[in-house]
Amino acid sequence: xxxxxxxxxxxxxxxxxxxxxxxxxxxxxxxxxxxxxxxxxxxxxxxxxxxxxxxxxxxxxxxxxxxxxxxxxxxxxxxxxxxxxxxxxxxxxxxxxxxxxxxxxxxxxx
Amino acid sequence: xxxxxxxxxxxxxxxxxxxxxxxxxxxxxxxxxxxxxxxxxxxxxxxxxxxxxxxxxxxxxxxxxxxxxxxxxxxxxxxxxxxxxx
Numbered sequence: 001x002x003x004x005x006x007x008x009x010x011x012x013x014x015x016x017x018x019x020x021x022x023x024x025x026x027x028x029x030x031x032x033x034x035x036x037x038x039x040x041x042x043x044x045x046x047x048x049x050x051x052x053x054x055x056x057x058x059x060x061x062x063x064x065x066x067x068x069x070x071x072x073x074x075x076x077x078x079x080x081x082x083x084x085x086x087x088x089x090x091x092x093x094x095x096x097x098x099x100x101x102x103x104x105x106x107x108x109x110x
Numbered sequence: 111x112x113x114x115x116x117x118x119x120x121x122x123x124x125x126x127x128x129x130x131x132x133x134x135x136x137x138x139x140x141x142x143x144x145x146x147x148x149x150x151x152x153x154x155x156x157x158x159x160x161x162x163x164x165x166x167x168x169x170x171x172x173x174x175x176x177x178x179x180x181x182x183x184x185x186x187x188x189x190x191x192x193x194x195x196x
Contacts, residue, residue: 070167
């Protein structure tokens with residue numbers, strides 16, 4: 001396993017909810033990353049994020065690890081959930097919130 | 111990539127698909143309806159379609175591809191309630 005992949009696996013193991021995105025939630029660098037991080041912020045659940053623009057090795061390696069070729073990518077309990085289309089769809093159909101709550105043990109809705 | 115190239119590639123995987131693509135250059139939004147996606151979760155649907163463009167997405171030739179994928183029944187707005195024959 002490459003050191004980059006080990007780093008990714010450690011991040012996934014240490015953070016129940018983690019978003020790999022372009023930019024930061026405060027300053028997203030792409031509309032899709034803005035949408036996904038915006039949805040997560042609305043839930044009030046704490047989440048970790050990695051700015052892949054600042055981590056080119058992760059940006060290159062993650063699509064191979066997750067079998068998902070675009071960013072952003074949301075992981076809950078180490079499992080790939082998907083990108084902004086899926087995050088938005090699951091927020092709207094009510095599936096996202098219980099998954100986030102179960103993963104973090106937070107009651108949420110700030 | 112052009113819309114035609116994108117549609118052709120998706121059609122190869124989902125021959126029955128109704129496809130609507132909007133966008134230009136390296137940024138596209140796709141709406142796809144195919145009954146072949148029955149029983150597939152949201153993630154599998156996206157992976158199957160985005161995987162067709164893996165190289166273009168990795169090279170930046172294609173920057174973004176937003177995909178909304180549904181079956182005909184879902185598209186019609188029908189609930190997923192199952193009618194049981196009695």
